[in-house]
Amino acid sequence: MEFRNLKAQYKVLKQDIDQVVLEVCSSGNYIMGPQVRELEKQLAEYVGVKHCISCANGTDALQLALQAWGVGSGDAVFVPDLTFFASAEAVSFVGAVPIFIDIDERTFNMDPDSLKKAIAKVNMEKKYRAKAVIAVDLFGQPADYSLIRPICEQNGLYLLEDGAQGFGGRIQDKLACSFGDISTTSFFPAKPLGCYGDGGAVFTNNDKWAEIIRSLCVHGKGENKYDNIRIGTNSRLDTIQAGILLVKQKAFVEYELHDINKHAARYTQRLTGVVETPFVPEGFFSSWAQYSILLKTKNERDRLKEFLSESQIPTMIYYPVLMHHQTAFQHLEQQEYSFVKALKVCERILSLPISPYIQHKEIDLVCERIQHFLRRQ
Ligand SMILES: *Cc1c(COP(=O)(O)O)cnc(C)c1O
Numbered sequence: 592m593e594f595r596n597l598k599a600q601y602k603v604l605k606q607d608i609d610q611v612v613l614e615v616c617s618s619g620n621y622i623m624g625p626q627v628r629e630l631e632k633q634l635a636e637y638v639g640v641k642h643c644i645s646c647a648n649g650t651d652a653l654q655l656a657l658q659a660w661g662v663g664s665g666d667a668v669f670v671p672d673l674t675f676f677a678s679a680e681a682v683s684f685v686g687a688v689p690i691f692i693d694i695d696e697r698t699f700n701m702d703p704d705s706l707k708k709a710i711a712k713v714n715m716e717k718k719y720r721a722k723a724v725i726a727v728d729l730f731g732q733p734a735d736y737s738l739i740r741p742i743c744e745q746n747g748l749y750l751l752e753d754g755a756q757g758f759g760g761r762i763q764d765k766l767a768c769s770f771g772d773i774s775t776t777s778f779f780p781a782k783p784l785g786c787y788g789d790g791g792a793v794f795t796n797n798d799k800w801a802e803i804i805r806s807l808c809v810h811g812k813g814e815n816k817y818d819n820i821r822i823g824t825n826s827r828l829d830t831i832q833a834g835i836l837l838v839k840q841k842a843f844v845e846y847e848l849h850d851i852n853k854h855a856a857r858y859t860q861r862l863t864g865v866v867e868t869p870f871v872p873e874g875f876f877s878s879w880a881q882y883s884i885l886l887k888t889k890n891e892r893d894r895l896k897e898f899l900s901e902s903q904i905p906t907m908i909y910y911p912v913l914m915h916h917q918t919a920f921q922h923l924e925q926q927e928y929s930f931v932k933a934l935k936v937c938e939r940i941l942s943l944p945i946s947p948y949i950q951h952k953e954i955d956l957v958c959e960r961i962q963h964f965l966r967r968q
Pocket of ligand 1: 648650674727753756777779789
């Protein structure tokens with residue numbers, strides 16, 4: 592069994608993907624070919640945001656957003672404690688300080704109350720200027736923007752949505768990657784919408800920021816790439832990857848999102864009452880980057896992982912190390928903030944195999960093995 596069955600997806604889409612790859616190879620337009628702009632146009636339309644700017648990966652996308660706002664030395668940026676390292680790394684990379692925030696133990700996303708408290712603490716201490724909030728759509732489910740956005744507005748903070756795992760998720764009819772003042776995503780192969788290498792994108796309704804980010808992506812270009820008006824970087828999406836994403840986006844919208852939700856529902860139906868299943872609040876819709884359950888204790892989680900592995904069932908722990916425990920962040924000395932809920936989740940969480948292409952019998956086997964393991968206890 593595969594943890595995320597990308598090979599099954601390729602089998603289904605092979606004809607179209609092979610064709611687009613060969614087309615790009617013969618066209619000679621390897622960088623900034625027409626597929627790149629076409630993809631940006633389609634993604635902006637799908638997400639419901641004015642500008643989509645593609646770039647080299649989801650980490651660059653976060654950095655570009657922070658740079659466009661001029662976030663840097665002396666600034667504090669609030670980041671959830673349970674996330675992939677890049678969400679916080681981007682903050683340090685631009686010279687600012689990440690302040691870690693506890694999570695909501697049911698949704699695993701940033702806890703708005705803890706965010707409020709941390710902002711008040713930073714404002715009172717005056718060591719750093721509170722500048723921005725990075726809310727992460729963890730495991731495919733949007734963060735609670737109905738609470739987080741007003742907190743940002745009351746405190747004059749930029750809201751950056753890290754939608755690397757969230758693409759395709761939504762709250763009511765509003766799609767992920769439209770909730771931030773700037774939102775970002777990643778096209779890393781295993782993300783909800785992935786390419787066959789690295790890729791990412793930035794979304795915003797703001798014309799000025801969009802223009803700055805387009806410039807930053809290409810060495811701070813002005814009129815053209817030999818007119819350089821700021822220090823930027825080289826961060827572009829390859830034409831081949833854009834072509835592949837055009838094919839995959841179609842499948843994503845037409846059936847993949849629907850299918851993966853059906854698979855998640857099958858897991859939930861079979862595992863309810865057996866383990867803690869993922870909580871999707873009313874009106875929220877996940878794109879299921881991960882299907883993550885909670886066990887009772889760390890010991891039970893670790894032994895179940897081992898047991899499933901013996902049955903050839905791959906599982907993952909997202910994430911084994913919280914941000915405030917990362918070696919690279921030890922100098923920040925943030926132990927004084929409270930991370931009680933993140934600590935509890937981190938010890939007990941386990942992500943199960945899922946993809947739009949997982950088979951019913953595979954889901955049933957995973958559930959049967961979990962039940963068998965827990966009955967033995
Ligand atoms: C994957 C991921 C990123 C980084 O994306 P890359 O394309 O791998 O650079 C950032 N944030 C989160 C939450 C992610 O899951």
